[in-house]
Amino acid sequence: MTEHPVSREIQDFLTRHPDITAVDVLLPDLCGVFRGKRVPVDELGKVMTDGVALPGCTFAVDITGETIEETGMSIERGVPDQTCMPVPGTLAPVPWAARPLGQMMLTMRSPDGSPYPLAPRSLVERLVGELADRGLTPVIAVELEFYLLAGGRGSDEPPRPPVSPRSGLPQDRTQVYGLAELEDFEAVLDDITAMARAQGIPAGTAIAEYGPGQYEITLHHVADALKATDDAVLFKRVVKSVAQRHGFEATFMAKPYTDQASSGMHVHMSVLDSDGRNIFAAEAPEGSEALRHCIGGLAETLPASMALAAPGANSWRRFQVGSYAPTVVTWGVNNRTAPLRIPAGPPESRRVEYRIAGADANPYLVVAGLLAGLLHGLDSKADPGPATEGNAYTASAPKLPATWESALELFGQSSVLRRWFGDEFVDVYRITKLAERDKFAAVVTPLEYAWYLRSS
Template identity: 55%
Template sequence: MCGVLRGKKVPVTALDKIFRDGLTFPGSLFATDITGETVEETGLGFADGDADRDCFPVPHTLDPVPWLSRPTGQVLLAMQDLDGSPFFADPRTVLANIVNRLKADGLNPVVAVELEFYLVDRKRGEDGRPRPPVSPVSGKRQDTTQVYGIDELHDFNELLHEIYDTCVAQGIPVDSLVSEYAPGQYEINLRHVSDPLEACDDAVLFKRVVRSVAAKHGVEATFMAKPYPDQAGSGFHIHMSMLDDNGVSLFAADDPHGTPMLRHAIGGLGATMADGMAVFAQNQNSFRRFQPNSYVPHAPTWAANNRSVSLRIPPGKPKDRRVEHRVAGADCNPYLVVAAVLAGAHHGIQRQIDPGPPIQGNAYDKIEPTLTSSWIVALEQLDSSAFYNEVFGRRFLDVYLALKWAERDKFFSQITQLEYDWYLNKV
């Protein structure tokens, strides 16, 4: 539920049996918080007898694991419920249900994702906090923001090339790579695919590749939304378009603002954005990204070729018209975020929602913030949302919210060093 991969290690001789009969895991895996503990309030722990369920391999995900010295493979599994249906608490099932809704209306979504991440030194600074790693080329620690800097790419050339090579070996559709808006921050884009489930499979496996290859090279990689208070956050940007049943784009137009259907999709995304903030930002650190003039949106705004908005239509050829959703952090669960984006777009298309006029200029200066920066408020909005109760299902929301409320309570039960510094000898 928190986007953390969990599984078992099995001998290769078991592979045929797994493809034929599946592999069992407890349903409580989907009730584990970010610390790995089961949240009993979800009803998937002992209340359920901690029952096992069958899991079967996801097509196209059996691939080698090149960063390990011993020949090893990996495969994603999807859980079935006790009656053999897809497990209701699996975020992949939530996304599959929404994709099926769109397809029933003749809408075939195409999705591409962009993920930002930081490389950090394994050794923390004197203050115990993360810091950029030392370049194996220059012997210096990156300490300036050089967005799109070429030298910053060459600093970790071998590491980044191995990420590429590993992605190719695993069939992950990697595309361009840039140094981003902070020391040690990078972004790698994945090419668009016509199956949103596959796009999310690629995203979670890509994150595993980046972390694993970085560790092999003696550094850490993090997709934490805001590892440094004074540097850029890491986002998860989704590019989405729609095809008809003949493969023709329904968003294509000479107009840089796309077709009426594209604008209706944007209208739906804007109308449902506030209710989904607990999905786009799923923990306390996630909300630290939302700062002024930080390329992180503060309201459901839209425009063409404008990075200050939450819903951007990138420039390009008419056939490539699409919307870029820029709200979620890199720490999100990709399946749930893409599910929210597709459901919001579908909502707008069905109801022909007018998004209003596009923003001209800097959205931060022209529109007051309306998206909450509070984890508590976001959870309350998701709980009471008629839209998410309908598209995600109340049964799933009960599990997700119980888990996140428990995680929130655990987080705020801790006393931080800053509290001791500020209050211990002052009040």
């Protein structure tokens, strides 16, 4: 009798980690924040076969954790549970935990076993399936920027740059690609890479970025868009947890400092055919005709996809001229001022780099937006027009939306995203984020007191 692969995965895991007594089961919500439960290890077999019950309105929750009733997903439906099944191959140790602990990703399912339509991970799963039906496989790599902050901050206090464990001095200057800045915090950065790899996350090179205490770590490209996005979400958990273990705080907030660089999420994408050949490959630096159609499709969906790439109020502070956060719809070859960039490299490495998203965005939604743009571009044979040379901020090209509200309006109106995401997801996401925007706008800020309290 053949042993069930689920049983084998549990058995192998417990053989390697016999001290683990509990496992965190993790479901990333609409904002990419983990929800879930901690289950005893002796219940793991039942979880693997029967799943975990969590309410479907988990995907109608804003960044504060509040369920948005206007979506009709909660009380109006009786707050029904849905079954969440484990993602095979994601059972892994949590090496930074205070006691032996494991973790495992979940994916929500509809009653018929199909991907739950409101789950961001389900969007990626469905779109990957659409491409697979055409004999195509997207290859994805995610780059994430983040800030290390000084620990011990109160909840209402602004962030402060971290103090170097080596010199005892705060990292208060910009030294992009600086080696000294890497050496100052090499213990925490090395720990992040090691613990990510212990969980099967392909963390690569670390570099110092523009802001004080700002770093970027690239996740290696994989020919599995679901794994690439799982890895990106899990990597954020690694970074925050390991930083805390070293006495720091880490944030993927888009713009934590008014006068310093923002943090972005850049996604590289190429596409393999059924023979494993990159359909974007070509001797010309601008790539193949298929790459041109892909960029055309992405360009057409960029304005509406801004609602996914900039998901919160702080996200919109990134988009300033000259900030490396693009503001116009254009593309370029080896041009970092363009939102869609074809990096330099040998012909077989031709790919597109999407440079709009903030580090605070949900990786599933960012990649889903890319895959939808890819499908649209290939189907319609979209033409992106000529590449932009030089400073794209001054190019005579259509502007990207400048406000959260306008992006959400375009998102709701996009026939392409409605086709590939489904009407229900588009409507629930838009309603949830509009409610979050209204809640944010209703708060009186310290700046208002400073400007208006005595002068008015």
